Amino acid sequence: MKNSKRTYKKNFKDNSKFKDKTHKKSVSRKETIEVKCIGMDEEGKGVIIHRNQRVSIPNLLEGETALVELLKKGDNLTGRLIQIKxxxxxxxxxxxPHYGECGGCQLQHMSYKGQSEFKQKFVQELMKPYGKVDPIITMEKPYDYRNKIHSTYAYGKxxxxxxxxxxxxxxxxIPIQRCIIQDPKADEINNSIRELMKSFKLNPYDEVRRQGFLRHVLIKTGFATKEVMVVLVTGSFVFPSKNNFIKALLKKHPEITTIVVNxxxxxxxxxxGEKEKVLYGKGTISDILCGCTFNISPKSFYQINPIQTHKLYSKAIEMADFKSDEIVLDAYSGIGTIGLILSKNVKSVIGVELNKDAVKDAIKNAKINNIKNARFYEGDAGEFMVKMAHQGEKLDTVMMDPPRSGSDEKFLSSVVKLSPxxxxxxxxxxxxxxxxLKYLTKHGYRVEGIQPVDMFPHTYHVENIVRLSKQ
Incomplete structure (x- = not known):
């Protein structure tokens, strides 16, 4: 017992010292210096070196000289642009006018040519170990491209x-009436909803008090069909003057084809949220992409830039160079977009997706397009491939389009095990x-083609297609 007490006292004393040190480190210091930007980071921020430390500065471009304010807090060094020299x-x-405030775009201070060069260079640096990168596929008119808008409602100052x-x-x-990368018609509808809320004395939802009516508005537009879905995300199903509100909104915007409350x-x-109710129309819209019709529900994932998605999928299919006798697995298949589009080039397509609602949508989309050689399953694509390998089944090609976090080693090892x-x-x-790619190339695959596509102009995001073949 005595030893335990001594240990406790010793530890308590050590912890006190540790707190003192932490407190000293948290003292912040500012300094203003003139710097030269030596490059860009992956988020499109300018990179400088200060006292052997790399610092990213928003809105600074490669090659520029500028005054920046650096803030050192503990070991953390951040900076902001003051003046460009x-x-x-x-x-x-x-x-x-909202650029630099809302954070939705990060590269509007850069010409579109400059953005394309930045993204090309970024992909080239990452793909250097794997081969030559083809020139990025850009967008002719890089504005008004988002077919989905999401607007949050609140009270102003x-x-x-x-x-x-x-x-x-x-x-x-941040109050926004017009976003230059969103569908202009969707912005108009959102502005009308805001005006009608005043007329009908409806309140925005207060997240802290958990009171009020409207939280968000989601608007999806069919690029080819021009169908429009409005989703009103509310705090409850209680909707005062619901019929009159819907009638007034449709009078202002007869182009709306369905309205859903979520x-x-x-x-x-x-x-x-999980519960929803259709107030007007059928509750879904449709769009046409690469010759296929897709049914889109409020929760469906559908690529937000239809013009560039057409280029992306067409290029991916071209790079795959499918043969008519191939069996293809579409991992992360979503509502079946790319699997159904490529189905006419191959013998059969197997789509695997964890989201059960997306799987239901994919099955519906196959029926809508009268596609009989595509099957969709709910489940983990990695586990699905392991089962196929155990049963001695073969695949010719795996199409994979994972989320931003990429794939995990479990999934990649499943690909290697199935050996397409x-x-x-x-x-x-x-x-x-x-x-x-590092994992796949260590386990028997070779990169044979790399193609970046600019899906999201004015942001730092870039899509990239890679073809790998079994050695």
Whole structure:
């Protein structure tokens, strides 16, 4: 017992010292210096070196000289741009008045040519160990491309109803009436909803008090069909003057084809809740992509840039060079978009997806398009492939389009175990894709083609297609 007491006292004393040190480290210091930007990081921020430390500065471009304010807090060094002394030829004035505040775009201060060069260079650096990168596929008119808008509702500083986007890293809503990368018609509809809320005396939802009516508005538009879905995300199904509100909205916007109320009464950062009710129309819209018709529900994942998605999928299919006798597994198949589009090129397609609602949508989409050589299953694609390998089944190609986090080793080892001749890896995050390629190339695969596609102009995001073949 005596030894235990001594140990306790010793540890307590050590912890006190540790707290003192931590307190000293948390003291922040500011300094303003003139710097030259030596490059860009993966989020499109300018990179400088200060006292052998790499610092990322928002809105600074490679080659520029500028005054920056550096803030050192403990071991953490951050910076902000104060004044540009020497300007890059890629610098332009941002078109959006909210740029730099909402955080939705990160590259509007860069010409579109400059953005494309930045993304090309970024992918080339990551893919250097794997081969030559083809020139990025760009967008002819890089504005108004988002076929889905999401607007959060709140009260403004003067008590007025506002709608917009959360300020970066906060829960403060920035009022936005027009976003230059969103469908203009969807913005008009959202502005009308905000005006009608005043007329009908409906309140925005208060997240802290968990009171009020409207939390978010989600609007999805069919690029080819021009069908429009409006999803009102509310705190409850109680909807005062519901019929009159819907009637007034449709009078202003007869182009709306369906209206759905979705109830989210939980304290969460998730936009959509689990319960919903169709108020007008059939509750879904359709769109045509690469010759196939797709049914889109409020919760369906559907690529947000239809013009570039057409280019992305067409290029991926071209790189795959399918033969008519091939069996293809579409991992992370979602609502079946790419699997159904490529089905006409192959013998059969097997789609595997964890989200049961997406699987239901995929089966419906196969029926809509009268596609009989595609089957969709709910489950983990990695486990599905392991079962196929155990049963002695063979695949010719695996198509994979994982989330931003990429694939895990369990999934990749399943690919290796099943040993398809080809893997077509579509990624929205080349950083995690490069990590996964390292595993695949160590286990018998060789990269044979790399193609970046600019799906999200004015943001740092870039899509990348890689073809791998079994050695």
């Amino acid at each position: 020497k300007t890059s030829s890629s610098r332009v004035k941002a078109k959006c 003067k008590g007025e109803i506002i709608s917009g986007i959360y300020e970066e890293n906060t829960h403060r809503v 109830v989210n009464d939980k304290k969460t950062s998730m936009v959509l 001749k080809k893997v077509i890896y579509i990624s929205c995050n080349p950083v995690t894709q490069a990590r996964d």
